[in-house]
Amino acid sequence: MKQYTTKFWIKFWTISTILLVAFYFVLQLRNAGLSEVVDYLPISQENKTIATLAEYFYKSDDIERTFLILFQNNMEIRPGGGYIGSFGILKVKNGEITLLQTHDLSNFDGRIPDTVEPPYPMKETLHIPSWKMRDSNFSPDFTVNAKKAEEFYYMGQGGEKFEGVIGITTNVLTSLLKVTGPIQVEGYAGTLADENAILELEYQVEKAYVDQGIPLGERKSIMNKIAQEIIKQVFALSAVKKMDLYDVMTEDLNRKDIQIYFKDPALAEIVKKANWDGRVDAGWKQDYLMTVDANLGAWKSDYYVKRSIDYIIDLAQDVPVATLRINYNHTATKKDFMTKDYLSYLRVYVPQEAWMTKAYNFDNAKFGTEFGKKYFGSIVKVSLGQSKTVEINYTLPEKLADNYNLKIQKQAGINDEPVAIHLIDRNGVKTDYEAVLNSDFILNK
Helix, strand or coil, X not given: CCCCCHHHHHHHHHHHHHHHHHHHHXXXXXXXXXXXXXXXXXXXXXXXXXXXXXXXXXXXXXXXXXEEEEEEECCCCCCCCCEEEEEEEEEEECCEEEEEEEEEHHHHHHXXXXXXXXXXXXXXXXCCCCCCHHHCCCCCCHHHHHXXXXXXXXXXXXXXXXXXXXXXXXXXXXXXXXXXXXXXXXCCCCCECCCCHHHHHHHHHHHHHHHCCCCHHHXXXXXXXXXXXXXXXXXXCCHHHHHHHHHHHHHHHHCCCXXXXXXXXXXXXXXXXXXXXXXXXXXXXXXXXXXXXXXXXXXXXXHCEEEEEEEEEECCCCXXXXXXXXXXXXXXXXXXXXXXXXXXXXXXXXXXXXXXXXXXXXXXXXXXXXXXXXXXXXEEEECCCCEEEEEEEEECCXXXXXXXXXXXXXXXXXXXXXXXXXXXXXXXXXXXXXXXXXXXXXXXX
């Protein structure tokens, strides 16, 4: 069998430890932990990010480091990745987890005073009197969300001091099951596979527990059994499968299913260079696009809503013009405990000098600037079983015609989004490009 290098095992154990802890939190577990610790040797420059994080988490210096974990359910998409139903406290000392604790935000938010005005349009759609931690990730920039969540934590009399914040979506579970294969657990009649796990578990904790005679307070007890089974499967993997696990875990980081914010400036710079900090690129000065949805009251409908983007740039006009079409396809056909008619507050981020000229299915538009960008915002509704296309026409800065480059940043929590780009140059020649938005995309001409 192939012998793997020290470099591989450092990468594997570092990322697998982080993500297995993340998986515990996603499932809102109690009293779970990992005890695997690795030794370190110098590694090459190409793995500097992993090596630095490994050294930070595993160093034996008797310093306890504390992190705030935000669990973002991307079946109910929010700008930062998904609805925050719970948060966790993670403490690490000398390479071992000393505390792993989760808190239900429906309880914790009750301790936060009703003194913060919700950003538009939360009050209008969710009918909430005040902004709380569960809705704190309303920015497309994870650094902003991390600081806001910590602010609400202290408003709720939280007593910990954090070295950083980690945001995690439920896609981590799917990633693990892709490698381990289907699992079965005692007390659960079904089989959990990567394609059905999230949907099956949502049904289990929302509906099936009633028919099974499980008390409300115990309805999530099955999660611990599932986690333990997955951990057993992971550590029994062959060397080849462990390489597969490393691949899917790094993919989750690149897809922004895991986002990391460090207060330490050196560590913050390292994850920024790896594009693992979920930051909006405020320094990008060419053409720019980021579409950001916020599901506000449509339950877990994002499991069924499929999106695609069509973007036309015409540089042959006196002033460059752009036509953006965003198609929503609500594939669910009936209302149930998870889904109903879709409602999202859509924001589209474009170059700051852009100017919207007209729009369709994008009514009562709001405008603003942040991160060196302009955004257009509107409430978008899509009925069950229906499709809707939002179209926005706007001018672009004239300077873009001379040396055109485009950056499209993806929203955390939304993956596999098809993008079609149609670029008409100054001579009227049209070139088509296609991509699937699973990471930030750059088109250089």
